[in-house]
Amino acid sequence: MRVKKSVPISRCRGPGFLVLLSIAVIAAGVASMRLGHYQLPSAAVLDVFRSAITGIPSGQSQAVHNVVLAVRLPRVLSAMLVGACLAGAGVCYQTLFRNALAAPAILGVSAGAGFGAALAMLLHGSAMAVQGSAFVGGIVAVGSAMFIAGRLGRGSVLVLVLSGMVVSALFQALTSALKYVADPVDTMPTIVFWLLGGLGRVSSHDLAWAAPFTLTGMAVLFLLRWPTQVLEAGDDEARTLGVPVGNLRLVLIVAATLMTAAVTSISGIVGWVGLLVPHLARLIVGPAYAVLLPASVLLGAGYLLLVDDFCRSAFSSELPLGIATAILGAPVFVAVLAKGKRQWF
Amino acid sequence: MVLRVEGLVYRRVPGQPPVLDGIDLALGAGEILCLLGPNGTGKTTLLRCLIGALHLECGSVRIAGQTQRAPRALARKLAYVPQSASDSALTLLDTVLMGRTPHLPPLSHPGKHDEHLALTALERVGIAHLAGRPFNQVSGGERQLTLIARALAQAPRLFLMDEPTAGLDLGNQARVLRTIRDLAADGMTVLVTTHQPEHALLLGARVAALMGGRIAASGLAVDILQPEMLAMLYGTPVDVISHQGVPAAYMPRL
Numbered sequence: 001m002r003v004k005k006s007v008p009i010s011r012c013r014g015p016g017f018l019v020l021l022s023i024a025v026i027a028a029g030v031a032s033m034r035l036g037h038y039q040l041p042s043a044a045v046l047d048v049f050r051s052a053i054t055g056i057p058s059g060q061s062q063a064v065h066n067v068v069l070a071v072r073l074p075r076v077l078s079a080m081l082v083g084a085c086l087a088g089a090g091v092c093y094q095t096l097f098r099n100a101l102a103a104p105a106i107l108g109v110s111a112g113a114g115f116g117a118a119l120a121m122l123l124h125g126s127a128m129a130v131q132g133s134a135f136v137g138g139i140v141a142v143g144s145a146m147f148i149a150g151r152l153g154r155g156s157v158l159v160l161v162l163s164g165m166v167v168s169a170l171f172q173a174l175t176s177a178l179k180y181v182a183d184p185v186d187t188m189p190t191i192v193f194w195l196l197g198g199l200g201r202v203s204s205h206d207l208a209w210a211a212p213f214t215l216t217g218m219a220v221l222f223l224l225r226w227p228t229q230v231l232e233a234g235d236d237e238a239r240t241l242g243v244p245v246g247n248l249r250l251v252l253i254v255a256a257t258l259m260t261a262a263v264t265s266i267s268g269i270v271g272w273v274g275l276l277v278p279h280l281a282r283l284i285v286g287p288a289y290a291v292l293l294p295a296s297v298l299l300g301a302g303y304l305l306l307v308d309d310f311c312r313s314a315f316s317s318e319l320p321l322g323i324a325t326a327i328l329g330a331p332v333f334v335a336v337l338a339k340g341k342r343q344w345f
Numbered sequence: 346m347v348l349r350v351e352g353l354v355y356r357r358v359p360g361q362p363p364v365l366d367g368i369d370l371a372l373g374a375g376e377i378l379c380l381l382g383p384n385g386t387g388k389t390t391l392l393r394c395l396i397g398a399l400h401l402e403c404g405s406v407r408i409a410g411q412t413q414r415a416p417r418a419l420a421r422k423l424a425y426v427p428q429s430a431s432d433s434a435l436t437l438l439d440t441v442l443m444g445r446t447p448h449l450p451p452l453s454h455p456g457k458h459d460e461h462l463a464l465t466a467l468e469r470v471g472i473a474h475l476a477g478r479p480f481n482q483v484s485g486g487e488r489q490l491t492l493i494a495r496a497l498a499q500a501p502r503l504f505l506m507d508e509p510t511a512g513l514d515l516g517n518q519a520r521v522l523r524t525i526r527d528l529a530a531d532g533m534t535v536l537v538t539t540h541q542p543e544h545a546l547l548l549g550a551r552v553a554a555l556m557g558g559r560i561a562a563s564g565l566a567v568d569i570l571q572p573e574m575l576a577m578l579y580g581t582p583v584d585v586i587s588h589q590g591v592p593a594a595y596m597p598r599l
Binding site: 098223224225226227229230232233234235236237239240241242243244245286287288290 | 393396397398415416417419420421423424425427430431433434435436439440443444446447449452453454455479495499
């Protein structure tokens with residue numbers, strides 16, 4: 001049967017578009033390796049990669065090898081990972097809660113991670129302790145929101161979202177209290193800079209720490225993308241369509257929380273990506289979650305990569321990532337809304 | 346029996362009178378039951394009890410002889426057509442494809458065969474030409490037909506339809522009623538709520554009149570749909586319009 005495609009939104013729904021997007025993101029990654037205070041030509045970057053893969057010595061100096069493999073590769077990969085995870089968690093929550101304003105931070109993970117990191121810094125913990133504490137803080141915050149919602153809401157999405165708002169406000173207040181009591185010369189600026197977000201200190205060890213949580217969470221989101229799309233029908237209807245709504249919601253929240261907490265622990269708080277990128281992807285590929293999820297993940301990776309490139313090369317000193325995502329995110333989001341109008345919601 | 350409900354009691358607020366009080370129903374293969382009753386009498390609540398969305402205070406619901414409550418197993422036996430749907434931007438085809446969910450292997454997606462079945466379901470309700478249109482950009486009638494197509498794609502034994510003709514023009518009402526009649530002719534069981542008693546006559550259905558949370562009367566449409574019963578049910582005098590000596594329509598007396 002021939003179906004007339006009379007959809008007013010432009011849609012590139014096939015896997016071909018996702019493949020093209022993947023290639024574009026990888027190309028942007030390679031191009032990003034050139035950028036920085038120590039400018040490198042593309043040929044030098046590719047030469048170092050060739051040498052690292054094949055073991056054949058390149059014509060590049062050890063300094064170039066170090067810059068490419070030890071400094072820029074972790075940074076570029078972390079920008080892509082953080083962007084992909086925040087966008088993936090954001091589109092998951094927007095579908096899960098059937099709320100266009102949902103973002104990864106909606107259940108309190110960012111506020112909890114911020115508090116965890118600030119607490120570890122106040123106690124003069126190591127960089128690893130700060131990461132671990134941020135991760136645990138994010139999990140505890142979301143766990144608290146789910147506990148409150150479970151006791152009061154009996155599965156109500158609205159109660160869960162409101163519980164997340166309450167928990168976020170509480171942890172933000174606690175973080176403010178920690179800043180208030182912190183040493184204003186030493187500890188408080190450290191806390192403030194961590195909360196502004198940034199990838200300047202990310203190493204390959206940090207990536208290795210975040211990878212198991214992010215990859216596991218992402219795999220869960222991908223494997224469950226069809227039943228997640230069915231949730232758009234509403235809870236009662238999804239149940240009569242064979243979807244175990246309560247269990248699915250729990251699994252998705254756990255997966256998205258693991259991803260978000262892990263990337264926030266290495267990047268600090270990076271806002272707007274999880275809200276903006278899914279809407280951008282929706283404009284391109286349409287609202288079907290099964291396609292929207294991979295498109296959002298790829299666009300999120302590319303978007304944060306470009307923003308991070310801007311942060312580290314636009315000015316003489318590096319701009320915190322969280323500031324840039326907010327300053328760029330607001331006008332881009334308005335443009336996306338103007339383009340999409342009410343066609344999606 | 347495809348559907349057997351025994352002694353169903355549902356109470357929304359503890360300590361308050363029950364919304365549904367001692368409901369008994371039994372439907373076999375190929376039967377249509379029209380559930381009539383005034384607004385707020387519990388018709389939709391009863392359907393939500395049958396799909397397992399609400400916890401019963403007591404009583405039992407057996408579908409095809411089993412009290413299976415696992416969503417996937419239930420969805421293979423029962424399809425639910427709600428009164429209204431969320432304002433989704435998915436295409437009609439994507440919406441109908443959701444009906445294939447209980448038949449998919451775990452962690453898999455609908456394939457070409459499922460897409461063919463979904464398009465066939467859309468064609469059966471006469472809107473296959475709209476398959477690529479977003480759900481939130483078609484008329485209310487077309488949305489209702491899409492939800493019926495989704496239920497058809499689900500291929501269950503029992504259909505629960507909550508006012509499926511509400512908001513439809515005469516042509517689309519006829520299309521929905523014909524679909525219900527054909528489903529019954531194919532051996533499916535249909536429980537449909539309606540505010541239009543003549544639809545029960547058109548379908549040759551059994552009727553159950555729900556009033557005050559109880560089944561006030563049940564039986565063949567021609568026996569139950571008497572002016573006195575309808576006046577008691579809806580709280581207003583009702584005239585029966587007959588055609589060639591057979592009741593054909595019901596009009597409230599103003």
